Amino acid sequence: EAGVAQSPRYKIIEKRQSVAFWCNPISGHATLYWYQQILGQGPKLLIQFQNNGVVDDSQLPKDRFSAERLKGVDSTLKIQPAKLEDSAVYLCASSSLGGQGAEETQYFGPGTRLLVL
Amino acid sequence: GESVGLHLPTLSVQEGDNSIINCAYSNSASDYFIWYKQESGKGPQFIIDIRSNMDKRQGQRVTVLLNKTVKHLSLQIAATQPGDSAVYFCAENPKSSYKLIFGSGTRLLVRP
Numbered sequence: 001e002a003g004v005a006q007s008p009r010y011k012i013i014e015k016r017q018s019v020a021f022w023c024n025p026i027s028g029h030a031t032l033y034w035y036q037q038i039l040g041q042g043p044k045l046l047i048q049f050q051n052n053g054v055v056d057d058s059q060l061p062k063d064r065f066s067a068e069r070l071k072g073v074d075s076t077l078k079i080q081p082a083k084l085e086d087s088a089v090y091l092c093a094s095s096s097l098g099g100q101g102a103e104e105t106q107y108f109g110p111g112t113r114l115l116v117l
Numbered sequence: 118g119e120s121v122g123l124h125l126p127t128l129s130v131q132e133g134d135n136s137i138i139n140c141a142y143s144n145s146a147s148d149y150f151i152w153y154k155q156e157s158g159k160g161p162q163f164i165i166d167i168r169s170n171m172d173k174r175q176g177q178r179v180t181v182l183l184n185k186t187v188k189h190l191s192l193q194i195a196a197t198q199p200g201d202s203a204v205y206f207c208a209e210n211p212k213s214s215y216k217l218i219f220g221s222g223t224r225l226l227v228r229p
Contacts, residue, residue, distance in 0.1 A: 042219025
């Protein structure tokens with residue numbers, strides 16, 4: 001089966017600019033996650049969707065970050081305006097079951113590497 | 118390719134030797150644990166998981182040990198191969214939560 005797809009793979013922008021990332025989860029996966037991974041650290045959950053509803057966005061900096069999953073399939077994550085500290089890898093993951101509990105294996109995409117200058 | 122984690126703890130092993138990667142988790146309420154492998158330029162890849170009602174689980178060439186008393190998790194890789202070179206993360210799932218909380222990672226280098 002095809003894995004989680006993400007684009008673009010790399011993005012370089014200047015601070016205060018806007019950027020958007022796209023994710024296509026594994027077909028049929030109800031749950032989609034966006035993570036931020038700063039160099040040298042483990043991934044940190046930003047937002048979790050179940051179908052097209054938000055389950056948890058408690059760690060999403062809502063003053064500048066937004067995400068949507070309108071049709072319960074693809075998702076976009078946007079940063080506006082970007083700051084230097086947003087430089088990181090943005091990972092998308094999906095899992096098959098929609099219920100609570102992380103015991104459904106999360107499959108990760110390759111990530112988008114963002115550099116903010 | 119880009120390095121994942123330039124300042125991570127590093128374990129260097131000889132090809133063919135066994136590797137042991139350790140992880141201390143923080144939440145005593147966590148009841149599910151996962152090891153992920155992340156190669157340079159790629160997303161994390163699931164390796165093996167274990168629930169808190171177990172203290173050992175084996176996969177193909179990998180074994181995970183869980184010591185709940187001291188909140189310690191380890192990943193053992195038998196007959197380490199060059200393809201095992203990567204950054205390894207443990208992740209914990211607090212009970213009744215849907216979040217995975219990742220540790221900071223360990224870089225494994227396999228010497229030929």
